[in-house]
Amino acid sequence: MHITRYGRGIKKAAIIITAVTGFIVAFSIPFYTKSMLDTKVGYYSISINGVTVGAANSVNDVNEALANARKKLSAQYSSDVYMNPDIEIVEETRAIANRSSVDxxxxxxxxxxxDNVLEVERNFDYTLKVDDYTVTLSSLEEVEDVLNQIVEQYDTLSQYKVTIASSEKIDSGYVVNLEKKSESNQSSDIVAAAIGGDGTTVNEATDVTNxxxxxxxxxxxxxxxxxxEGIEATASVEDALSQLTEEKTVNxxxxxxxxxxxxxxxxKYGVTVDDLVKLNPLINANTILVEGDIITVPAKETILTVVTxxxxxxxxDYDVSPEYxxxxxLSKYNNVVTSEGTTGQRYTEANIVYYNNTEMTRxxxxxxxxxxxxxxxxxxxxGTLSSSSFTRPLATSVGTYKSGLFDDGSLNGVIWSVDSGTDVLAANDGTxxxxxxxxxxxxxxxxxxxxxxxxRYGYLSELSVSEGDTVTKGSVIAKTGNSGAASDNELLFEIWKSGVSLNPLDYVNKN
Structure with a gap:
């Protein structure tokens, strides 16, 4: 069969097209395949303590999954769950990725x-901190028991209870709260103590409504x-209670x-008058005290103090303040009643603050x-006369006694109001x-x-002596003024011994 010229042309074109197409395909396939291999997938993996646990499409999905897992663990335990793992969320780009749903x-x-991180409450002990004092118990229930037993000693109506709550501010820590019970037992009565304050002395208290x-x-x-668990030695409830409530006497x-x-x-301090006299050599059982006197008392202290x-x-019955x-x-502390007052009677109400069983304010x-x-x-x-060898640092006719208290409540000395430039006298011989x-x-x-x-003599305007000078009692050592923290023209006078401040009015005359 003969092939025409046209047919031969068609055949030749087909051969050329096939060859060109094959050439293009031969060169295109490697480039296309490389492009396909270079396409990577973006996702986020989560590692716990260095072990990759899984992956998800987004960081939000990972965080949601982590929160759900923690919540599921916590829901299975009535007590607290402790977890402190090293968690790392990393963005990944790989060609093949095994990603999970959030669930x-x-x-x-x-x-x-x-399996690897969870620790529950039984693996922990609990250290109760009271300021700088610590005692460790085996469970939160024991800590709560100790604190409630202490509170119950003073909450005689069982109105309050101790509650313990996790603290967001303290790592592995708890805060202690005292909460009022919804229904308090009001059946018991607290009899008002027959003691006074704020201008009255209570001689008798009856018909109490509490x-x-x-x-x-x-x-x-x-x-x-x-x-x-096991890091600190643990105490029993009884031992912890004893430690926190043991009374120590501090003067x-x-x-x-x-x-x-x-x-x-x-x-007020649960002692006898004789006990006070032994602590204060300058007074006796018949001493009449006046407002502002300073005496030593034997205070009872405990590690933990309940304030009610x-x-x-x-x-x-009540007495009003005497007129002084x-x-x-008269010598100091030899005070004399020149006329007796009379006792009155009233119905009253008072708010009384106690430290444990000691009344502090009324x-x-x-x-x-x-x-x-x-x-x-x-x-x-x-009486204002002192029997000591010291003399008043001002002439007896000069200056007016101003105060034995400073603004911050300290009692280091006394102050006399006096004209500036008045002679200040040495209270005794010395250097x-x-x-x-x-x-x-x-x-x-x-x-x-x-x-x-x-x-010590302060607030001076002029000095008449120098360091190292020897002075005699009654000699002029300075002039009064208003230097330093003085509020007016005045003289500050202090007496110290062994680093402790003494009441100057026990040693020098007030007027």
Whole structure:
């Protein structure tokens, strides 16, 4: 069969097209395949303690899965669950990726945490911190039991309970709260103590109607820290209770308030008048105290202190504050009653603050107070003469006694108001150890005496002595002024011994 010229042309074109197509395909396939291999998948994996647990499409999916796994674990335990794993979420780009749904990844994370990370409450002990004091118990229930037993000693109406809650601010820590019960037992009565304050001395308290505790708290900072089991020695509930409530006697200074006497103060601290006399050599059982006197008392301290505020209403006998008159013919603490007052009677209400069982403050509610018999004040002559070898640092006719208290409540010395430029006298023989500007004292003179005491004279305007000088009692050592922290023209006078401040009015005359 013969092939025409046209047919031969068609055949030739087909051959050429086939060849060109094959050439194109031969060169195109490698480039296309390489492009396909270079296409990578973006996703996020999660590793726990260095072990890859799974992956998901987005970081939000991973975080949601992690949160669901933690929630699932926590829901299975009535107590707290402790987990502190090293978790890392990393963006990945790989050609082949095994990615899970949120639910699938959550199950994988849950399984890993359960098998490798989970620690439950039984693996921890609990350290109770009271300020800087610590005691460790085996469970939160034991800690709560100890604290509730302490509170119950003072919450006689069972109005409050201790609760423990996790603290977001403290790692593995808890805070302690005192919460009022929804239904408090009001059947018991608290009899108002027959003691006074704020201008009255209560001689008798009867017909008590009790409003119960209005507030309760711990005086110290109280918190709880979870510690791995066995790290700290644990105490039993009984031992911890004993440690926290053991009473220790600490002598401290007490400022006598108006209308308080030795019998009242002794009753307040649970001791006898003789006990107070032994601690205060300058007084005896018949001493009449006046407002502002400073005596030593034996205070009871515990590691943990319960502060309660009670609101009490009662009928009481009461005395008003005496009227005091300085008597320059009487020695210090030899005060004399020149006229007896009379006792009144009233119905009243008071808010009383206790540290454990010791009354600290009493605030009477005057609104609605019903007085049936008015009280009248006694008159007392207050001795101002000192029997010591020291002399007043001002001439007896100069200056007016101003105060024994500073603005911050400290009791280091006394102040006399006096014209600037008045002579300041050495209270006793001695050697000048300071004669210069000295902080808030302004210009100051300090003298050391043979018995080890130190007298200090502050707020001066001029100095008449130099450091190292020997001075005699009554000699002029400076001029008064208003330097340093003085609020007016005045003289600050202090007496110190062995680093402890003494009451200057026990050594020098007030007027």
């Amino acid at each position: 699938e990844l959550s199950d994988d994370i849950y399984s890993y945490l359960f 409003g119960g505790i209005t507030a309760i708290e711990f005086k110290e900072n109280v918190s709880i820290i979870a510690v791995p 401290e200074s007490y400022i006598v308030a108006e209308a308080e006497d030795l019998e009242f103060i002794a009753s 505020t009670k609101q009490l209403s009662f009928q009481q 008159t300085d008597d320059d013919s 605030s009477y509610v005057t609104v609605g107070m019903y007085v049936t018999t008015e009280a009248t004040p006694a008159s007392i002559s207050v 000048v150890t300071k004669a210069r500007w000295y902080s808030d004292y302004g210009y100051v003179v300090e003298i050391k005496h043979s018995d080890g005491t130190i007298t």
